[in-house]
Amino acid sequence: MTCSMNYAPQLRAQGLRMTPQRKAILHALHHSGGHLSPTQVYELARKEFSSLTEPTVYRTLEYLAEKKFLLAAHVGNGKIVYELAQNQHHHLICHQCGGTVQVEHAPLELLYRQLESSTGYKLDSSHVTFFGLCSDCQS
Amino acid sequence: MTCSMNYAPQLRAQGLRMTPQRKAILHALHHSGGHLSPTQVYELARKEFSSLTEPTVYRTLEYLAEKKFLLAAHVGNGKIVYELAQNQHHHLICHQCGGTVQVEHAPLELLYRQLESSTGYKLDSSHVTFFGLCSDCQS
DNA sequence: TATGCTATTGTAAAAAGTTGCAATAAGGAA
DNA sequence: TTCCTTATTGCAACTTTTTACAATAGCATA
Incomplete structure (x- = not known):
């Protein structure tokens, strides 16, 4: 989790807080390099922060996408994947x-x-x- | 269910069969006039054919969309809605x-x-x- | 560094959506 | 009309996603 990227200041600039859960989720997205489904984010981020729960993942992804930190894209049949909004x-x-x-x-x-x-x-x-x-x- | 629309010939033309389940689903979409979520389709179509089940609704919607009888559209956050492909x-x-x-x-x-x-x-x-x-x- | 506000999380339970497989029934052919 | 093929369905179990609410913990401020 010694990730070069530090999103904390960007989050705070919008009144959001940086938590270990968010750190783990952003870390997962950052290092995967591509799109991840919520389930994939959950699996990966849990390696960084093992007590992470599903509701947190879903809520965080949706919220960060709403705040433009993430992009939500549709991959066929209604499935949704997320990626960093670089x-x-x-x-x-x-x-x-x-x-x-x-x-x-x-x-x-x-x-x-x-x-x-x-x-x-x-x-x-x-x-x-x-x-x-x-x-x-x-x- | 005495609906003026008769999709049976169109379905058969593509090797699909017309079943009471499909009739009820198409009927629901036809009379709603707009977009319906799978859950809404299930609720409405069940009034026409009460023994309809969820898996059938999901499978049918996806299949009919694939066959171009329906259109699948995304309404925010990854939710999917269907409508007739008029x-x-x-x-x-x-x-x-x-x-x-x-x-x-x-x-x-x-x-x-x-x-x-x-x-x-x-x-x-x-x-x-x-x-x-x-x-x-x-x- | 200690305090307080409130954003964020976990819990527990429900709702929504999916899957594999055996049983059923559309509808073309005899 | 009856038979046959196979598309379609129901069942049952499972996975994914959502919700409400109380508990927790960032972080701005003093």
């Missing part, structure tokens, strides 16, 4: 082989502007996942 | 008041083409939900 991006998933490609947020910006002007809404986030067949699976 | 559209949700606006699929087509050429994937569906503040809640 760089905003989306996913393109092959529903044959499961292969995933990251889609930068930039190409969506134009769409954002269009929607804002046509609806009057002020957009600030989105859950976007695209599905299709990757080049290998198209044959 | 017209392909997405949602823009105000996370203050919960107000929802339908977003046509057309404006996303350009993005689809861009992604296809940059990734080599052949897109065929997406889970897209935008979040923001509606004009009323921006003050």
